[in-house]
Amino acid sequence: MGASGSGKTSMRSLIFSNNPASLTARLGATIDVEQNHVRFLGDLILNLWDCGGQDAFMDSYLTTQRSTIFQHVGVLIYVFDVETSEMPKDLEYYRDCLDGLRQFSPEAAVFLLVHKMDLARDKGAFDRKKKELLEHSEKQGQVLTSVTVFGTSIYDESLYRAWSSIVHTLIPNAAVLSKHLTIFAEACSATEVILFERTTFLVIATSSPPTSPPPEAGAAPFQELEATRYERTSELIKAFKHSCSRVREEFHSLEMELPEFSAVLDEMTKNTYVLIIVHDPTIETAALKLNIRMARRKFE
Ligand code: GTP
Incomplete structure (x- = not known):
């Protein structure tokens, strides 16, 4: 109103x-x-x-x-x-x-x-x-x-x-979702895992925010995680999806491998996408994608 x-x-x-x-x-x-x-x-x-x-x-x-x-x-x-x-x-x-x-x-x-x-x-x-x-x-x-x-x-x-x-x-079970995401983040050695709704790309739940610095020496210090990172990701991905649709392509997934961190954004369930952020350079994005595939049934 x-x-x-x-x-x-x-x-x-x-x-x-x-x-x-x-x-x-x-x-x-x-x-x-x-x-x-x-x-x-x-x-x-x-x-x-x-x-x-x-x-x-x-x-x-x-x-x-x-x-x-x-x-x-x-x-x-x-x-x-x-x-x-x-x-x-x-x-x-x-x-x-x-x-x-x-x-x-x-x-x-x-x-x-x-x-x-x-x-x-x-x-x-x-x-x-x-x-x-x-x-x-x-x-x-x-x-x-x-x-x-x-x-x-x-x-x-x-x-x-x-x-x-x-x-x-x-969302009635937001706390349960958050708990499962925290377990999933630990299994992936991830700094953070975020679950988005598919159409709106609104954040549904996140793993508990990291309480200690990422494990790797030389990784980005914990304080550098921006408070606005969730909503900025939603906005960026929505804009990217819109660009994809303008060239008649469909957005499926995203992978980033940078010296400071890697990230995988992929479909988790029919209605959700998951984003995994890892600061450990020894972890391959292929392993993260495999973990997502294996976790799908649990989250469906
Ligand atoms: P009713 O349907 O009559 O109740 O109005 P409404 O509240 O639905 O307003 P609507 O969404 O139609 O927006 C009115 C105007 O405000 C449009 O021209 C929008 O472009 C503009 N507008 C909406 N959000 C923003 C904003 O965040 N910033 C600016 N600058 N303009 C906005």
């Missing part, structure tokens, strides 16, 4: 329909609610409702359609344009939506996206907005425990970070 023009359909088209950011300017306003069903991990289907943000639609969601819109919500994602001139109206609708959620889906998590961060006029804009939004998430002095705020833009990886986090909260 969120005001008209805040960017809801744009992000949906980028993440779920594989379209580039440049095409979003052509999107028309969403009429009422557009529903998407995205098959995520076998039987897990993500049911995504994109609620057109024009006032007439918002008024209808909050009155006649209230019980339909707010019933059985897993996650509410509310999008705010960082430079909007209509913040008081946005906040009023937002608070009303929170009331609807408290009434019909009190367990739902809430994600607030301060969007179009590429247009933010100053560095402090996000912190100010975040503070303001958290204050407006309170009811009688109580903040909803599950309100998370992200700054996002369709022009960088920040959108992937937010959406990976959103999807992660919806």
Whole structure:
């Protein structure tokens, strides 16, 4: 949900329909609610409702359609344009939506996206907005425990970070997956193993982050692992997949062998891709691919 023009359909088209950011300017306003069903991990289907943000639609969601819109919500994602001139109206609708959620889906998590961060006029804009939004998430002095705020833009990886986090909260067995990935990482002597969803390339789970430096002397120091590495990988691979489709080729897998590290990205199951990062130069990528093949049945 969120005001008209805040960017809801744009992000949906980028993440779920594989379209580039440049095409979003052509999107028309969403009429009422557009529903998407995205098959995520076998039987897990993500049911995504994109609620057109024009006032007439918002008024209808909050009155006649209230019980339909707010019933059985897993996650509410509310999008705010960082430079909007209509913040008081946005906040009023937002608070009303929170009331609807408290009434019909009190367990739902809430994600607030301060969007179009590429247009933010100053560095402090996000912190100010975040503070303001958290204050407006309170009811009688109580903040909803599950309100998370992200700054996002369709022009960088920040959108992937937010959406990976959103999807992660919806995956029932994320902790189990993470445990299996950690065992798999140990079996491969890998620094890290990351599982991506096939279509969206959102991060589903990762092995536990390494707690000690990679074993090889001369390998890249542990501190050098970037905090944004997951979302940057999602963004890069999505862009690469898009380039492949433009020359009518399909993306299958990727292998990299550099002096500092090697990496293999390959299909793990029908709906997932796995990325293995190894800092040990004695480990061949062919061995990693063999390990993926052998682990497939376990993860299917
Ligand atoms: P309704 O369907 O009316 O509710 O609007 P919406 O929230 O779905 O907005 P939409 O996705 O149609 O986006 C409106 C405009 O914002 C489009 O022209 C997009 O190109 C632009 N836009 C979306 N995201 C971003 C962003 O991160 N940065 C910038 N600069 N523009 C964006």
